[in-house]
Amino acid sequence: MPAFDPVRDAVLNSPVDQAPTPHPLASPSLARRATDLSVLLNSDTRQPGLPTPPPTRSTLSHLLHTSNINTEEKLAASEPFGRRSSYTDPNSSYFSYQVPSTSRSQIPSPHRHRSPSPRPGSSSRQQLIDSPVSRTSFPSRPSSSSSSTFPPPQTNRNTASPVMVPPPTPPPPTIPYNPTRRLTAPGSVLIPLTPTEMEFYKNFRGQGAARLSKRKRTMSNEPDGANEPPRKKLAGDVGVVVEHYNSRPDVGVVQRLESPILGLKNFNNWVKSVLITRFAHPVLSKGSTSNGYSGPGRGRGGGAGKVLDMGCGKGGDMTKWAKARVREVFAVDIAAISVDQARSRWESMRGPRFDASFAALDCYTEPLSKAFPPAKLAQPFDVVSMQFCMHYAFETVQKARCMLENVSRYLRTGGVFIGTIPNAEQLLEHLDEIPPNAEELSFGNSVYKIRFEERNERPVFGHKYWFYLQDAVENVPEYIVRWDNFVQMAAEYKLYPIYKEEFHQVFEEHQEHPEFGPLMVRMKVVDANGESAMDEDQWEAANIYIAFAFEKR
Structure with missing residues (x-):
């Protein structure tokens, strides 16, 4: 066969x-x-x-x-006929081809047109491509899971050579995002914003955006912001003081209770309350009308009287002035951030509150008229208060006089000037007790420390020392206030002393008082049994201060 x-x-x-x-x-x-x-x-x-x-x-x-x-x-x-062949490979793909409707003499030779091999190393497929029957390219097909097929190559019937249509590019393999060390939860990233959120962030101008943007300061209708002087950086000792108090955070009530010197702070506040109650309340109750000034009447809280708080700090005495039922308070401090915190504390006060104006101003070098318009200063103050800050003015005689000018010029006759300052006599006595061979002219305990730079030179103004108080003051330069010199200068501005006591004397005098005794318990200076919340080191730190009161005549 x-x-x-x-x-x-x-x-x-x-x-x-x-x-x-x-x-x-x-x-x-x-x-x-x-x-x-x-x-x-x-x-x-x-x-x-x-x-x-x-x-x-x-x-x-x-x-x-x-x-x-x-x-x-x-x-x-004959009509053109098609032929399909299937191959099995690791990718489960197959290839299809068709012979165009041309005569065999018009089919291009494999040497003129040959498609590359879809997968290197496949000999049988290469033979099929090189055969005369398969003289067209082999378009790739997706995996077997796809039900769609690619169309065969098209031929231009007007020309002898076939026109090849390239197959569509297969999509790249999708690799799921699955990090091995994820920092955030999967649902917390790549979440599209809602239309409401997009609109919110489109018009949002937070604190960071306000700092980055450059825009002119707009005039405010608030009485405390319209004429506020521009803030500037200060050099020397003043710059150190300002930077220190600006950097101190305004902690909340709960965090204040965790202070290691809470007993000392409560005691200092009690002394200030005694001063305000004994000398400011009687004057405030009369108000400025006693000197012929009618004024705008009582404040929004129904109070009377006008107070200038020089060196207001973060507004620690706002509650005391509210209890005194004042009509209006002017709060001034050299530390601008502290002033902002004092304003925030006043705004967050509960119940009826007094009117208040705030300004960042160095009252030891500039007049009050630079911070407030003449109309607001036309009615004089009934009380001027300077708590734990007046000693900074005694760096120079010029600063001390500028301070007294601001106090006296806008204080009415019969008004009072109250404050607290370090006891110069006690500080100098401790300096004399330091041994001659001591490496450092310092004294104190675990709560406070005072360090002098010079033993022998003791000028009336500018006698500097460095002060540290736990959880309050971090090595800030301060100056000795000689009491006799202070009284003499104050008299030139019609200010005369009516009270001067060391803190331990204030305690001895008022601990049995029917009003101030129970106040000590409410302010947690002592408990119900009369036991103090201060230890010996805190008590020693408290007694380096004196309380005073002057009257303008």
């Missing part, structure tokens, strides 16, 4: 009823059924009882069966 020929065998193994005369080599068993190969190759098999359809020119049987039509004419008149 001749060598194996699949086309010939397909014809010979066709069903016997396909031809008028069975082939002599055909198997008798084929008369009962057709093989799979014959079914695939012969699309014109007859069905019993149906008319025989005419053979189409595109079928293989039409091309192979003998007839009167010339073979070349059959090929020329």
